[in-house]
Every structure is written in C-alpha cells, then in structure tokens.
Amino acid sequence: MKQRFLSYAPKIAIVAVALGILSIVGLVSAESSHAAADETVKCCKKGDQTPPTELVKEVPPGGLHNPYDWKKLAKEDPNLVKQFRLPGCNECHGGTGGGGFCPALTQGVWFWGNTDDILFRLATEGSAALEKQGFVRYQYGTVHAPMPPMGMTIKTADQLWHIISFIRSIQPPGANPPEKVIPGKYEPKGDAAKPAE
Numbered sequence: 680m681k682q683r684f685l686s687y688a689p690k691i692a693i694v695a696v697a698l699g700i701l702s703i704v705g706l707v708s709a710e711s712s713h714a715a716a717d718e719t720v721k722c723c724k725k726g727d728q729t730p731p732t733e734l735v736k737e738v739p740p741g742g743l744h745n746p747y748d749w750k751k752l753a754k755e756d757p758n759l760v761k762q763f764r765l766p767g768c769n770e771c772h773g774g775t776g777g778g779g780f781c782p783a784l785t786q787g788v789w790f791w792g793n794t795d796d797i798l799f800r801l802a803t804e805g806s807a808a809l810e811k812q813g814f815v816r817y818q819y820g821t822v823h824a825p826m827p828p829m830g831m832t833i834k835t836a837d838q839l840w841h842i843i844s845f846i847r848s849i850q851p852p853g854a855n856p857p858e859k860v861i862p863g864k865y866e867p868k869g870d871a872a873k874p875a876e
Contacts, residue, residue, distance in 0.1 A: 723836060731803040731839050732830040740814075740865050743796040745840050749855075752841070753848035762841040766832040776849045782820045784846050787854030789861050790816055797863030798843050803830035815864035 722738045725746045734743070753759055760775060771781035782788070791797050791806070791814065801809060805828035806816070833839045847855045 723840065725837065725840075727836040727840075729836045730830070731799065731833055731836050734836050735800050735803050735830070740800075740812075740863070741794075741796050743799045745795040745799075745843055747840055747844050749844035749847040752844045756841075759841060759845045759848065762838060763845045766829055766838075766842070768829070768842065776846060780822070781824060781826075782822050785849045785851070787851045787859075788818075788820060789854075790818055790820065792817065792861045792863035793854070793856060794860065794862055795843065795856075798846065799836075799839060800863075801826055802833065802839060802842065804828050811868070813866045813868040815866060817861065817864065 722734065722743055723746045727734075727746070729737075763769060763776065764774065768776075769779075771779050772784050773779040776784035778785070782790070791801050791809065797814070800814070804812075806826040808828060810816070833842065853859055
C-alpha cells in the first residue's frame with residue numbers, strides 16, 4: 680500500500696502545486712478586478728469642476744447622482760435661480776422656469792424621466808443625442824422642439840447640479856424622487872445593444 684501511495688505522490692504534488700498556483704492567480708485576479716473597480720469614476724462630488732460633456736462620457740447611464748440635497752440648497756441659497764439663468768436656460772424656459780417658448784419646468788411633467796442621471800444628460804447633450812444613444816422619450820407636451828445641448832455653455836458639473844437642484848425646487852409637491860420616480864428609458868443602440876461575447 681505504501682508503495683502504491685508513493686507512485687501517486689508525484690501526481691499529488693503536481694495537483695497540489697497547481698491548486699496553489701490557481702488560488703494565487705485567483706487572488707491576484709480578484710485584487711486587480713477590485714482595483715479596476717476602484718478606478719471607475721465615482722460620481723458625483725460637490726464642487727466638481729469636470730465639464731458636464733466629459734462627465735457624461737465617463738459615467739455609464741444611471742450613474743450620475745446629484746451630490747446636493749436640493750431641498751436644503753433651495754432653502755439656503757436665495758440666488759439659486761441665478762445658476763439657472765446664467766447659461767441661458769431662462770431664454771427658453773422663462774425667467775423662473777415657468778415656461779417661455781419651451782416647456783415650463785414647474786408642472787411636474789417629465790418628458791424623458793426625472794432621475795438626476797437623465798436630467799444631467801438631457802441638459803448636457805440635448806434630446807437628439809439622447810435619442811441616438813437609445814434613450815426613449817415618454818411623452819411630448821405642447822412644444823415639440825428638441826432640447827439643445829447645453830453642456831458647452833454650462834462650464835462645470837457642479838454648476839449643472841445647482842441648476843438641477845433649482846429645477847427640482849420649482850416642481851409641485853410629490854413630483855420629484857423619491858415621491859415620484861420616472862427612470863429614463865434606455866434601449867442601447869448599435870454596438871451597445873449587442874450581447875457581450
């Protein structure tokens with residue numbers, strides 16, 4: 680019996696070494712995957728000076744979240760409306776968001792959804808770009824004009840989060856998350872729609 684065991688000893692040693700190597704490779708792989716996950720863009724931070732056009736490219740759909748408590752910001756900053764007016768939002772949506780020749784932002788009606796992510800992307804890239812990417816519009820109001828891309832006019836992500844906070848502050852009660860959540864509809868097109876191989 681001892682002799683029979685000795686004949687298997689080299690094979691057992693090889694298997695043991697192989698299992699040891701595999702466990703080390705597994706640990707290294709898990710650590711590198713964890714490190715890669717840590718390198719992904721963590722969104723979003725107060726004071727972020729990243730241009731909105733860059734941030735929407737770096738963060739996958741659904742990953743943009745307002746770092747501000749918009750209710751608190753609206754109470755503490757009486758000049759929040761100025762953030763809305765500075766890039767020219769008021770030229771189309773009215774001086775206080777009540778409407779102009781574009782839809783009023785005070786009615787609790789959301790054409791694309793009402794999450795932070797969809798509002799940030801819509802303001803940055805405009806409605807035509809959202810459609811090309813696979814986002815689907817829920818409805819039309821009385822105005823059928825597209826939302827122009829404002830990401831080149833709005834200089835920083837922080838400024839856009841202030842604008843979104845203002846827009847939320849002028850909605851009727853219950854129109855914002857968490858009371859009412861209308862996620863953006865996203866149906867990827869082109870290469871993004873193909874299953875991973």
